[in-house]
Amino acid sequence: MTTTNTAPLLSAYDDQMRGAPPTLPTGVTCEQDGPLLRIVGQFRGFVSGPRDLGVEGEALDELIVRQRDFFAARGEAVEWKTRAHDTPADLTARLRAAGFVPEERETVLVARAAGTAVGEPTLPDGVTVRRVTADADMRRIAAMESVVWGQDRRWLADDLIGRVATAPDDIAVYVAEADGEVVCAAWLVFRAGTEFASLWGGAALAEWRGRGIYRALVAVRAALAVSRGVTCLHVDASDDSAPILRRLGFHAVTTTTPYVWTPPAG
Template sequence: MTETETLLAAYDDQMRGAPPTPPPGVTHEHDGPLLRITGQFRGFVSGPRDLGVDGAELDGLIARQRDHFAARGEALEWKTRGHDTPADLTDRLSAAGFVPEERETVLVAHVEELAVRQPVLPEGVTLRHVTADADMRRIAAMESAVWGQDWGWLADDLIGRVAAAPDEISIHVAEAEGEVVSAGWLTFQEGTQFASLWGGSTLAPWRGRGIYRALVAVRSVLAAQRGVRYLHVDASDDSAPILRRLGFLAVTTTTPYVWTPPES
């Protein structure tokens, strides 16, 4: 088995279950082979590598998820991976009204190979571990500026996660002259050998100056201190080349298929 195959097998075995402790109001439940998350900014569904159903039975499973969230008036994200089976899952999702968003690359690295790197920051930029509600709102404001849309939901999500299980998430900001210019967080997956890197968006004037790499480095050290073996990232096309240069290996791709309730 190649190194990539070994990492993918570990990912499939350990990273398809329920995420860390849910914030208040968020529930994890199962429908057949699927994990379903309700109560966050939009619904979420994920399954094992092989769903074990096909044809009309798969269509019924898809319809049940859509109908569950339609009754709540909420959008739904079905997380697919490029190596999932049955192979026609995405075609059937599309036929049921789901629309693909941007495809990302699933990357995995050995923590011990990353934790030796020292963060190098541009002059005037500092990193800070944050837990306060006000800092979560500053992160959401930065993300809103980066993406040109309202990311206010992110502040609520991060605040809820810190309140529910502070040991399962570590949030870091890069600041310059009192402004949050980038942010990233590390989530620990209890019962697995994995932790995951999220965030990393950076304001345009500060890109290409090592801030993203520094945020990866500081979180890698923290993961190593907690005895984590692997780091996982769902990376955009902008981030994936940086992470590959740091030692991450691409193991598959992931694409969210999103169903949105029709406007009344």
């Protein structure tokens, strides 16, 4: 059995995927606060940092509180994206102490793009896949995702619409449909100036899972990435998706957990 050395993949991820996105939707801004990247103007704030923050103890506490208070003043929630291999090791404990709450952990997977774009995707009878750009389709995707996750995800339509309007060449959105209904959706986000593109979405209605649709959307997006000269694909995968992606040639390099602070009700 061949074991893949994932260290180069993790190094590439750390070096290329943790800085400011090359393009942002209209109304979204990116700024630095010390070692941190802070994104403002999305459905909730976003904070991330390098592998080693280079800040410890009371100085780290002050940095965390500053982010929380910045978004509190805006009346917005904020996500601090952590990775399991980051330092200092007590970052997550200090986030909890400041009122941040962990959401579901995901596995960071990386693959060589060419290795995942093999063969034609197979779809169930009656299911078709198409790339979409219309605002109405983004709203249909958000409605489907709201059903899948059991929460209001109308914000997703605004996010996708903004991305397509701002930089249409940087995102490719796909839907799988049956009898005119969106049963699964996924998108590919290119990251100019890097070797990477990222796979996002991939949610499917419960009755359509386990029928190859998710896998087909991975293949379609991988083929597009290869055609655009992308070397590596990245996914933050749920426990449901990670086994499928591993079978398609993806390798786990670390895990990621969002820590979220939410303004008190009222």
